[in-house]
Amino acid sequence: MCGIVGLFLKNEALRPELGSMLTDMLITMTDRGPDSAGIAIYGDAQDGLKMTIQSDTPKVSFAGLDAALAEVLGAPVAIKVLDTHAVLSLPEGTEAAARAFLTARGLRIMGTGHSMEIFKEVGLPKDVAARFGIRDMGGSHGIGHTRMATESAVTTLGAHPFSTGDDQCLVHNGSLSNHNQMRRVLSAKGFVPQTQNDTEVAACYISSRLAEGANLGQALDGTLQDLDGFFTFVVGTRNGFGVVRDPVACKPAVMAETADYVAFGSEYRAFAKLPGIDDARIWEPEPATVYFWER
């Protein structure tokens, strides 16, 4: 099954509530997938780059990491440790050197960007959200996922969201049937999936299209031509939020919009605690139809 939630705020005043709202939404979707959970949250943009990393041995791996990385980069590095994850703040232009250093140390890079941070782990949404303190995070938009694994193993790296480009992330309910072929096509273009997961291939596809100059709507539209299988995708970019379902549309989806926000849920239950939901416009996204919002 899998459960997806997404929230794109239109009212700035709700920014401090984003993490709390997303957490409640994701917890209601727990019984759609108890294997792992994750949230990508678009917080305040900062100068320089944010890089979210993960380690199974955070105490050892993160100790002194900022100083060691700063020495290699020859520039200051800040670190914010949250359980198994840490968000590094790096100067512009140091991403490649930082990646090489961190990867050599056995650290996993969950995503990079100017505003996006990604937190995902094996476990129930309530536990995963609590470990990272998602409730206390503010931001402009975010997406979350609770997974019932089908295509690859239940691991941290197999959890959603997947990020394959700066400030880009994707969550998926469904399964792709041409992901091996697409993996080869995308790898040849330089977008190399890091896992055996089918969803990461879809994330790479979106990233490749955006890199070619497509806008979010065009990139999402491309999934209908180039990806085969079952999917409901929710995608985040630095300033955007999009949804697309395959033409068969057997994976559930419902959306809600008010003057304050646009929300996505696998089921209506996810919306039950949202402010003003009783007066929201509620609709089911049409099959093979792209929906996106940008600010």
Add this chain to the structure above:
Amino acid sequence: MQTIDMATTSLRDLNALLQAQAAKTNQTAWAIENPRGAHAVAVGLDAPIEVTVKGSTGYYCAGMNKQATVHVTGSAGPGVAENMMSGTVIIEGDASQYAGATGHGGLLVIKGNASSRCGISMKGINIVVFGNVGHMSAFMAQSGNLVVLGDAGDALGDSLYEARLFVRGSVKSLGSDCIEKEMRPEHIAILTDLLARSGADAKPEEFKRYGSARKLYNFHVDHAGAY
């Protein structure tokens, strides 16, 4: 009027209470508050009671209904009134996929839109949708009537048996073995009755009828391409 608040009453207790109502119960009017998208609300009812669900429901609301009238003031998730036997289910908002699937009888009224696979494998139920229906609606529908005041999506009535499909708006495409048929006086009579019972503001003469070409009932090599 009995009121049950799902914020304080569990789903199982709610359904057990409603299912326990006898045919001659004096408690005929029920209101359910705070459904909050819960699954399987008011399923398996078998008494002439009227249940109003105040809000939106999740999967399988009013499934297997017999005799009861279930009225949802919001929208309904997938599989509303699935396998209904008799009674009436009314959805004020939209219904998600496979509304009224496999229903044997009764009347399902959806005042908004229904999404894909509405009335799939229907076996005698009557379904009236005030808005549009999505793709593959009435797939393998065996009997009963599907009335759509708006438009129908792709592959309407694919592999249809003897259900009657009435559409007032456009049909994006017809499925295999589904064809437009003439509207005869008996069909006008059926439509007049269903539109009146569902409170729909439409004239029977505005609809077109679709039904089975009856070429897929038995295997025939000339039709192999259509299977």
